[in-house]
Amino acid sequence: MMTAPPRVVSLLPSATELLAAIGGEHLLVGRSHECDWPPTLADRPVLTGQRTTATNSAEIDRQVRAALQSRSEEAGADQSLYHLDADLLRELQPDVILTQDLCEVCSIDLNTVRAIAATMNPHPAIVSLNPRMLDDLFDDLLRVGEAVGMPEEADEAMLALRERMWVAREHANAYVEGPEVAFLEWMDPLFIGGHWTPQLIAHAGGRHSLNAPGSKSRQISAEDLLELMPDRMIICPCGYDIRQTMRELDTLTSQRWWKLLPAVQDGQVVIVDGNQMFNRPGPRLIDALEWLTGWINDRPELIPLDFPVRSALPPNQLRSEPPSGP
Numbered sequence: 001m002m003t004a005p006p007r008v009v010s011l012l013p014s015a016t017e018l019l020a021a022i023g024g025e026h027l028l029v030g031r032s033h034e035c036d037w038p039p040t041l042a043d044r045p046v047l048t049g050q051r052t053t054a055t056n057s058a059e060i061d062r063q064v065r066a067a068l069q070s071r072s073e074e075a076g077a078d079q080s081l082y083h084l085d086a087d088l089l090r091e092l093q094p095d096v097i098l099t100q101d102l103c104e105v106c107s108i109d110l111n112t113v114r115a116i117a118a119t120m121n122p123h124p125a126i127v128s129l130n131p132r133m134l135d136d137l138f139d140d141l142l143r144v145g146e147a148v149g150m151p152e153e154a155d156e157a158m159l160a161l162r163e164r165m166w167v168a169r170e171h172a173n174a175y176v177e178g179p180e181v182a183f184l185e186w187m188d189p190l191f192i193g194g195h196w197t198p199q200l201i202a203h204a205g206g207r208h209s210l211n212a213p214g215s216k217s218r219q220i221s222a223e224d225l226l227e228l229m230p231d232r233m234i235i236c237p238c239g240y241d242i243r244q245t246m247r248e249l250d251t252l253t254s255q256r257w258w259k260l261l262p263a264v265q266d267g268q269v270v271i272v273d274g275n276q277m278f279n280r281p282g283p284r285l286i287d288a289l290e291w292l293t294g295w296i297n298d299r300p301e302l303i304p305l306d307f308p309v310r311s312a313l314p315p316n317q318l319r320s321e322p323p324s325g326p
Contacts, residue, residue, distance in 0.1 A: 006095040006148050010035055011048060011084070011108050015098035015129055017282035018144045021161075022153040030092045032108065034239075037276065037284075045092065048108055049083045057188040057237065057248055082108045086116045094124045096147050101128045131281040132214045134196050134203070134289075138162060140281070157283075164286045165203070168293045171302060172205030178296060179231035181206040182263065185217050185279065186237050188251045192220045193236070196285065197278060204292035206232070222257045232296070233263040235312055236274040242310055245271045249312060264313065270295070273308035 009030040010016040016035040019028060031041060032048040052063045064081060089097075097117060101110040110128050117124055127147045129140045138158045145154020172178070181201050183193035194217035198208040210220060210228060217238075235252070237245055249271075252258055263269050272278060277288045287304045294302035295309075 007093060008096045008098065008148055009047065009089065009092060009094040009124075010098040011113065012098055012100045012129065013037065014131075014280040014282035015100070015127075015140075015144060016041065017280065017284065018141050019098065019148065021141065021283045022145050022148075022150050022157045024144075024148050024150055024153070027148055029094060030088070045088060047085045047088050047092075049085075051081055051083055057186060057251065061186070061189060084108050084112055084116065086119075089116055090120055093120075096125050096127060098127050098129070098144065098147075101130050129281075132195050134165070134199050134285065137196070137281050137283075137285055141283075161283060161286050165289060168286075168290045168302060169203050171293050171297055171299050172203065173297075174205075176205075178205040178207055179268075180228060181208055181296075182210065182225060182228060182230035182233045183208060183278075184233065184235045184237070184252075185274070187235065187245075187248055190220050190222065190225070191217050192224075193217055193278070196281060200278070200285065200289050200292055203289060205296050206292070222255065226257055226260060230261060230263045231266070232268040233261065233312075234270055234272055234278075236272040236278050238274050238279040240274045241276070242271050242273050242308060245274070267311070267313055269312040270309050271312045276308055 005027055007029045008019065008024070008027040010019060010028060011032045013032065013034045013036070016028065016031055017037055019025065020038050020041070025038070025041065028041060028044055030045045030047050033046050033050065034048075035041060052060060097113060099108065099110055099113045113126060117126055125147060127143060129143070131137055131140055138161065141158045141161070142151070142154050145151045183197050183201065185191045185193040185197075192210045193208070194211045194215045196213070198211050198215075199213040201208040202213070210224060211218060235245060235249070258264055277284055287307060291303050291307045291309065294300055
């Protein structure tokens with residue numbers, strides 16, 4: 001007797017991408033409002049919504065801090081940054097729920113999911129992902145495959161991603177000190193990237209001295225940037241696309257310290273789509289690594305087609321090349 005395929009709900013964009021990478025897209029019966037890749041999933045019911053209403057970096061930061069503070073002060077109070085439609089979740093009757101326990105700011109929290117799942121009969125299996133390093137991505141791919149009954153497909157997808165990772169790493173010179181890279185994960189206030197991001201930069205041949213691999217993203221000051229004097233800078237706010245980042249770029253470019261940075265003076269400042277790349281610990285972290293390696297080592301053939309990146313500096317702000325000849 002054949003067993004019906006599992007019904008899967010994903011409340012985490014990276015988990016949705018992992019599921020799709022192993023060919024499990026057809027199992028998905030519900031998703032979060034942030035699960036927007038691949039685009040073919042747009043017809044699946046949406047179970048979550050965002051409670052913050054701010055429209056710029058500083059206001060988003062203020063609302064997030066206030067919500068997290070309220071949660072810590074009022075035990076049991078519903079101060080989640082996201083809303084989960086419990087009735088719809090029960091109606092969908094998932095066998096497996098993919099969620100996370102890594103970041104209170106990024107997605108619905110694990111305790112909320114567990115509380116609702118406990119009221120369901122039968123109880124769905126909850127797979128909570130908590131990646132901190134690049135190797136955790138491969139482990140999570142296998143965990144998702146095991147949970148949905150596709151372990152062989154997950155193993156094949158994992159091996160393919162690892163192969164791409166090693167090919168990219170082979171183009172970084174391990175014997176030469178690479179450029180200092182500042183990775184800004186938020187603009188106002190300044191946050192430097194953490195978790196897997198410093199590791200990706202190191203694999204690509206750069207240095208990320210403001211944070212260690214596996215550490216959480218953390219707030220920094222302008223003085224920290226001036227002390228670092230980065231050779232290159234990546235502006236990649238979490239959840240922002242390039243258009244949104246460009247709209248708020250003057251929060252950086254209007255500062256007196258901005259033009260003092262070597263990365264700005266040398267025209268080595270780029271904006272990457274933070275909603276799609278780097279900030280989601282899914283298969284496209286390998287795309288991000290390939291782009292990084294190509295950018296840092298001047299190997300454009302490594303860069304994935306249509307990788308979402310653009311210069312943060314207008315042409316008239318770029319330092320011109322010195323004249324050649326005598």
